[in-house]
Amino acid sequence: MEVPSGPHRPTVDTDTDTEAWWTAVQDRTLMVHTCGSCGQRSLYVRPFCPHCWSEDVQLTPAxxxxxxxxxxxxxxxxxxxxxxxxxxxxxxxxxxxxxxxxxxxxxxxxxxxxxxxxxxxxxxxxxxxxxxxxxxxxxxxxx
Ligand SMILES: [Zn+2]
Structure with a gap:
């Protein structure tokens, strides 16, 4: 069964934690969070690393x-x-x-x-x- 690509879809809500991620998506770039402390990558975007709790996280291209x-x-x-x-x-x-x-x-x-x-x-x-x-x-x- 083909999945239709119909015109009526819900809109996406962004917030301050996800705004930079969605801005990159608007430029057709998928990003992940990369931790400067433990090096692990994560999503969803949040202001800390879910692996080591460091707040040294930044968006990097996936x-x-x-x-x-x-x-x-x-x-x-x-x-x-x-x-x-x-x-x-x-x-x-x-x-x-x-x-x-x-x-x-x-x-x-x-x-x-x-x-x-x-x-x-x-x-x-x-x-x-x-x-x-x-x-x-x-x-x-x-x-
Ligand atoms: Zn970490």
Whole structure:
């Protein structure tokens, strides 16, 4: 089943902790938090490292490569938008962090745990850019 790319989607709320991350996304750059103390990378964006609690964290560019960890298909939604069905997924970035995102441009029946994904950027009707993941170039899915 193809996932529609319908026009009516919810808007994203940003806050002071995530504003710089979303600003980078508007420039089509996916960032992760990198800790200056322990070196580990993390998401979501927060003003400290969840591994060592250091506040010495900064945004650094991510590779944009990931593997699909798990997913669910949303077929109905009470929110007033018409983009169902859509795939909400947890992906493991090759940079380390696990990220909740949306999978697009992939038949739902072709999704497989561990499949290689690449970040892509969806331009919503309001001009806001949202990071999504698609099958990595060169990855073929059955049927
Ligand atoms: Zn740390």
């Amino acid at each position: 590779s944009g490569h990931a593997r699909l960890y798990t997913w669910t298909v949303i077929r109905q939604n009470a929110a007033p938008f018409d983009a169902t069905p859509y795939v909400v997924a947890m992906v493991d970035l090759t940079d380390g962090p696990r990220l909740m995102t949306v999978i697009q441009d992939c038949d739902i029946d072709d999704l497989r745990a561990g499949m290689e994904l690449a970040v892509a950027y969806r331009d919503d009707d309001d001009g806001f850019v949202v990071p999504v993941f698609v099958p990595a170039p060169g990855v073929t899915t059955p049927g």
